[in-house]
Amino acid sequence: MNLLFPLSPLLVTGFGALLLMLTEAFGTPRVRAAAGEEVVDAGAGRSGELALGAAVVLLAGAVLSVAVWLAGPAASPELKLLEPWLVFDGVALFMSFVLCLGGAFTALLAGGYLPEHQIDRGEFFPLLILATLGAQVLSASGDLLMLFVGLETMSLAVYAMIGLRRGSARAVEAALKYFLLGSFAAALMLFGGALLYGATGHTDLRGIGQAVASIGQPESTVNAGLVLLGLTLNLVGLAFKVSAVPFHMWTPDAYEGAPTPTTTFMAVAVKTAAFAILMRLLLTSFGDERAMSWGAGWPPVLALLAIVTMTVANLIAGRQESVKRMLAYSSIAHAGYVLIGLVATMRSPIEGQASVMVYLLTYTVSTAGAFGALILCGSRGAEAVSYDDLAGIGRRHPAAALVFTLFLLSLAGMPPTAGFFGKLYIFRAAIDSELYWLTVLGLLNSLVAAYYYLRVIVSMYFREPAPGAPVATPMRSGLVTGALVLAAFLVLAIGLAPATPLAMALGSLTGG
């Protein structure tokens, strides 16, 4: 029985986290204690090396995901032993790649950010890898129980990562808000899961799907009301996690108060994993003809959610004074575009799913890059957060401004960047599904969004800081630079060769 290779993406992150935890705990702190104080954290002052270790572990996870994907999950029949709990299929491997990539970006960014802003604590990195492991499990789970365990593994680590800066009222407040709403959402999902179990007798998604498909047949004993309530509660819980309007209230606060690398992870990996499991849940358990129909199923609900999410988020994002908060609203808006792709699965399941997968990949590299560029533009005591902070960066530090511009253009969806093709595939899938008005609304929203992305670029290149105002100086960190170079490379590479990720996504779905 050879499960080691096909499961290696999970094993590497799992054991990597434990190894890093030991390395952190038994090392010697590199900072000198102030008089009368004691350095209690053995990882203090060692962010650089720990970040490098975490990045290596997570990149190894990403590479192994691709390796297993290339070998083909079908080549490892042992994986069937894990079903229905863990469905490690092509989609899960693709998502695992995206999640590990997002985690690796976060590790590199944190390696520069934490020491620069004097929150040089080593436990961030084991937590980060554990959160990524939770996200991988969540996106691959084929059973409500695994879903719950994966979700909580991811969320608990993220709560701690937000509250890392214990002395800051903003960070603790962000952690508190996210914790309260996150556990409330988890409780809603759990009750929804209990109702689904009660109605169908199954906790595995496929079993639920078979029972749901039997609704309406004369011999069916499934209580349709309970199923509907269970689905609703699960949708609400996951809408919290992907921060769809009107369940987004926590997002701007949590994103703004958290240390920026944690914000990156929340925007990138948490959202990707939540969308992955949302897609799996809807298509596996509620993928029968009736549940996917416009008249009696979930697509109109998601379509409404998509419209509200895009529109509200884009309108509010334009009014923000803080770039970090603007990026938070932008990530909410992007959740709206992904929801369009999910709705498109109702008539063209393969193209719809592939567009969502590609979009999540392009969104991950662009968002991680944008937050990374924001981190790069700040330094100790002068974290760049507002438009004013960024004024004149383009003249003083052209390289930093150039990469920031690239990521913003990608988020706005300009060719030839990755973001353009992400949006293109989503809208194409929507048109294939005859969702014309949804496509039009999505396009209009993209135009509105371009306004606030361009505003950052205008700030950087065409404005000078007000006399006497604090001037942001970019920090120097090889790790942050490395992350930005990698993200910029991927943004351009996907933008210039968009067929490759699309072919990979399609191949994951068709098994080819």
Place this chain on the structure above:
Amino acid sequence: MSLLGNVLEHYVMLAGLIFAIGAVGFLIRRNVLVQLMCIELMLNAVNLALVGYNRVHVGDMTGHLFAFFVIAVAAAELAVGLAIVIAFYRLKSSVQSDEADALRH
């Protein structure tokens, strides 16, 4: 069977009621500790529903098993939550969530 059916209905209704009390309490109370207790109430309602439903879905113990996982994870969740509440209390000398207003715009 009809007797069991009725009993099950009662259990599920009780679970729903406890869940609703927890959810409403979470939404209207402003004391973070009370909110945490309300979340616990909701999770315990889930356990009750799971165990109750296991009576009709005989053959395996999925419901019971699920309830154990919920208990274990809820404990871990509360540990992180209380740590955050303590950090919050140290900064604000209060456990009212209204005090969390630094990030409102």
